[in-house]
Amino acid sequence: MIDFSQLDRTIHEKGRLSIMTLLASRAEPWAFQDLKSQLEMSDGNLISHLRTLEKAEFITGEKLTGDGRPQTLYLLTVSGRAAFVAYLGVLEQILGLGK
């Protein structure tokens, strides 16, 4: 019997799941401000979730300090993408969608 104990708890939280989904939706990196406006999260909340995901090595953040305003770009790591795919697989099995 498949249950939630098999789901990755780092991804399972809705805020972090939304971040992982956004990062998985495009091959190009996401800027912090874009993540914030898409997810409608406060700076503090978003930073906290991003740190948790970085600690789990699911995402990487790269600080850019060019001529313009400094910004941080976030990208899924290979292990982060694998974890996200595995998470979706368990959800599908719970819902009986995986054949």
Place this chain on the structure above:
Amino acid sequence: MAKQGMTTQEEAAEQLRVIRSVMERATIFRALSGETALIGGAAALAAAWLSEGRHGWGWAGWWLGGLALVLAFNAFQIFRMKVAHHRPFWSSGLRVALRGVLPSLLAGGFLGLLFVRGGQDLPAACLWILHYGLALLAIREFAPKSMVWLGWAFVIFGGLSLAGVSDVIHVPAEWLRTLNGSRLMAIGFGGFHLIYGALIVTTARREEMPA
């Protein structure tokens, strides 16, 4: 581990709903609103009427002027919706959309102007129609299906027109006699946009929010 009052299956379904809604918001970008399409269609018909009988830059001037007006209106529409939803105008969705459409638009615009310079409005119109369709298809990965259909309509119409004008396929002589750049542009930019705009504004408004 399910939340209180939720079964494991309900919670899994809820998580999938979160993923789906985030994906839709992130990946769907309607670069052309229904209202803009209607304005664009009407402007194209007006430009076709005003440019009828003209050639070269006198002909292209009406179309470039109309394009500038419609682009300004579309930018205003996107800005208005972003403000209403408290989102930045210069978003990642807009940037990705521009990166997708610009190569085709610039290439088609340049090639068309080369023919305009030589006073050949008909091939210029074919190339503009074809490349506009290619630009719409370039952002098909994150455009609503209706825009993909619009893109294909332009590509097929532009491609067939170009093939007809350059004698690759046979077109009845009486058709060619009545056809000119203005009328071709009126069918494509006028007719297709009016049909598309009418369908968008009269059907459900889901997907309308630019990313």
